[in-house]
Amino acid sequence: MRAILTPDVAINTGIVLLKPGRDLMPMFRERVLVCTMPRDMSHLPSGLVNDSSQPLLDEKSLAGFFNDDRVIKAAGGWEAHDAWVQKINACQLQKKDSYHHPHYTTLRTESGTVCLCYHDDNYCRENGLPESLESVAAGNMARWIIESACIQMGLGSDHRMTLPELCWWACLNDVTDLIPEAPARRVLRMPEEKPATGALKESRIQPERAAREVIQEAAEVVKAVINLAIDPESPESFMKRPKRRRLENEKYTRWVKAQPCACCNNPADDPHHIIGHGQGGMGTKAHDLFVIPLCRAHHDELHRDPVAFENKYGSQLELLFRFLDRTIGIGVIGIAKK
Incomplete structure (x- = not known):
């Protein structure tokens, strides 16, 4: 059991009194651990709190x-x-x-x-x-x-x-x-909402945006790392032998680097550009879209022997497809909006 209690401190005698109530009395049948109030639980009322290590479970x-x-x-x-x-x-x-x-x-x-x-x-x-x-x-x-x-x-x-x-x-x-x-107000460090009571002059009314609206607006701005724009009539599409134009997006590769390794799920170190499968040769380095997150150990293992790597962990194309499916699914890649 865990509980939040408000102590009554008698400084001169060095005695601390607690009033847990009948429901919490079983806690004190043996020794208990006392600690300072965690910052993320300071807003909770006194009484029994969840035994889990997840403080969000106490958020009614x-x-x-x-x-x-x-x-x-x-x-x-x-x-x-x-x-x-x-x-x-x-x-x-x-x-x-x-x-x-x-x-x-x-x-x-x-x-x-x-x-x-x-x-x-x-x-x-x-x-x-x-x-x-x-x-x-x-x-x-x-x-x-x-x-x-x-x-x-x-x-x-x-x-x-x-x-x-x-x-x-x-x-x-x-x-x-x-x-x-x-x-939402706590996340934005906004003061607790206090309902207006009594008569209030119109000149003293101060309109304030809801914290939920602020978070939702921010989410629309930062959600997509890549916004794809479709151009079915690009100049190169009308050329007989168009010059290859490689897609580069440093923002996306930085995001990929911060994702779990595609092989071991540990923190990744590098965004690996696909090699082989028609990619990675002279003048054919894969687009920045065709990357998967790898930790340094698995990245080095892949470049030492791509065939052995794919026999052990699966085809790079399969790993790329899974990663792109998740990336698009969580909204990191989206359709550009006018």
């Missing part, structure tokens, strides 16, 4: 965001969520002196999916879902979305996600408009 204002169908789809969809819950492999319906069958299954609710043993699964289907299990389902959904977002951005499943990182993931998946106003 994000409950609607994690339960939205568009967000669930961006994270992988209900089927992927069900598969994630199945790996819990423990009955999440805790009842005193309750029997648990040794085999487990999943049960979908309005808020998410829960893992239940066969006995409790039949009990819930016949008698309805306990209210406590709905909160467990919502917690499963939030944990899965956070973990999926971390994996999609190459941060690792055990990464401690921050609110700005969640906003960036929302930006990449076109769900920025679903971020609640309160968290």
Whole structure:
């Protein structure tokens, strides 16, 4: 158990008093760890907090965001969520002196999916879902979305996600408009919104843009690293033997360099231009669009023996196709807008 408590300090006697309440008393049956308040939890009220290392799970204002169908789809969809819950492999319906069958299954609710043993699964289907299990389902959904977002951005499943990182993931998946106003204001370091009360002169009204609108507008600007422009009547297309014009985009290659290695998923060091397959010869260096992220070890391995590399990790074209599919899917490459 973890909790936030407000101490009453008696300086002269050196005594600190805490009033945890009846629900938190079990914490003090043995020694407890006391630490200073983390900055990302300073806004939370006193009381029980989540045992997970993900502070975003304590953000009650994000409950609607994690339960939205568009967000669930961006994270992988209900089927992927069900598969994630199945790996819990423990009955999440805790009842005193309750029997648990040794085999487990999943049960979908309005808020998410829960893992239940066969006995409790039949009990819930016949008698309805306990209210406590709905909160467990919502917690499963939030944990899965956070973990999926971390994996999609190459941060690792055990990464401690921050609110700005969640906003960036929302930006990449076109769900920025679903971020609640309160968290959005904290990301932009705007003061907490205070509803107007009482009579107010019109001259004292100060219009202020919603934080959600500011984030959404910024997302549209930074979303695409490359905006493709289609020109079906380029001058070269009318020439019998046009001179090859190589596409160069340093902004894109810098972004590729910052992605996980296509072979080992560790941080990449280089944007590798495809060699072989008609690319990489004299005057035929691959376009900057035909690059994949590689760490230094795998980049050196590829250039030492491309054939052995492709036998071990797959064709460069296959790795490129997978990478481009992900790149276009998250909006890094988009169609140019007039």
